[in-house]
Amino acid sequence: MMKMMMVLSQCPLFQDLDAAAIHEMLQQVSHQVASFQKDQLIAVEGDPCRHVSVLLSGQVAVQKVYGSGRAVTVATFSTGDIFGEVMVYADHPLPSTIMALTQVSLLQLPRESVLTLCQMSPAFLENFMRLLSNKVWLLNEKLKLLSYASIRQKITGTLLALYQQQQSTELALGISRQELADRLGIPRPSLSRELALMKADGLIDYRKQSVRLLAPESLEEIMLQ
Amino acid sequence: MMKMMMVLSQCPLFQDLDAAAIHEMLQQVSHQVASFQKDQLIAVEGDPCRHVSVLLSGQVAVQKVYGSGRAVTVATFSTGDIFGEVMVYADHPLPSTIMALTQVSLLQLPRESVLTLCQMSPAFLENFMRLLSNKVWLLNEKLKLLSYASIRQKITGTLLALYQQQQSTELALGISRQELADRLGIPRPSLSRELALMKADGLIDYRKQSVRLLAPESLEEIMLQ
């Protein structure tokens, strides 16, 4: 029990609420702490999502299970993580299966309880909103990067974002080539090659972790193609 | 005024609420109906997002404005559409600029008013949640498609989804090649070519808008690579 409050007060759903407040709120709505054995199914693809879950202990995997029974892990969650918060209010069934990777303990808040909590506590409401909104934002960012047509566009897009942010043509990257390549979803040699080509084209210059924009106008042009 | 209630009762934020209820709810929270001239800025990139807006009439554009002043339209909204519902609770400034494309009339609900409305009306709360959740779901779907490595994976992914859905190896597509290609984000000839190759490889057979899966096992294999 003490353990549970520790986890909850750390998790974004209950931030800015103290243990006493959380305890009291929970007492007023139906909820359950459920345990699952290793390899036990927590929720199955295609089912409707019935509750928001907070992982109190253990690890779970989000899996795509194919007809043949083969399963591919799409994501994993561990203590303090929340799941189901999106699908519980979306008009769609679960797109994947949730399985316990270890012995697992979950706080399960039924769909209706979450609504009640939102009505009860402005702080909880705001936390939930922020959770969803930030998720949308993050997905949008990823999507933007993926939808650039070429590697040059990906690079240019991020350079121009930094340009706007740092208000200078002398940009500090602050990350290694490998990290940058990972963010853009491309292999490192491809990144290096394109940087070299852009340098040859007179668009940029660089050494180590700093990049100088030589022709911001032309860079913007690239984003339009 | 009558006009405004017409629009609101149609929009997903106020669905399942009748005009009288909406009217009463709005009277209890601060809100404003704002007008903008054609080409006037409604909100500027980098600013914090202060309200959720419902477009009562006219059209607005979401634009990315570059340093040189050149603007690229990312999306447009028209009567009945909602915007700002994500950024108003996300921990980030506006990623783009909003501009009036025509004479525009907006219902602007300040951040706090929306919270109050959620507390007041369970139906409104649920509508808002559904709005955000469905957006996350949609983005996830797009992201899934985009993140497949090859065209063959994109095709296979959607075929297997249909397989699971229709529970038969004889799939009805229900859309034209062009539409399918658009959804996958690839040119139509590329789709045709890959379908032909997959047929040659003995994976599928097809004619017109129906596809038969000849080797579901092998198709699953493709998704793992």
Place this chain on the structure above:
DNA sequence: AGAAGTCGGTAACGTACGTTACCAAATAAC
């Protein structure tokens, strides 16, 4: 100082895929 590990640049090679173009089949229009 030498060994070992990390980090970035570069080259060679093959291929998946975008692009363009043209053609056949099916459907709609007259």
Place this chain on the structure above:
DNA sequence: GTTATTTGGTAACGTACGTTACCGACTTCT
């Protein structure tokens, strides 16, 4: 019927990019 129009297949071509491999520059350890 004969044209248009849409819809889908196919071929030829160039290239952007993934893959692999190797090498030099820098750090860190002993």
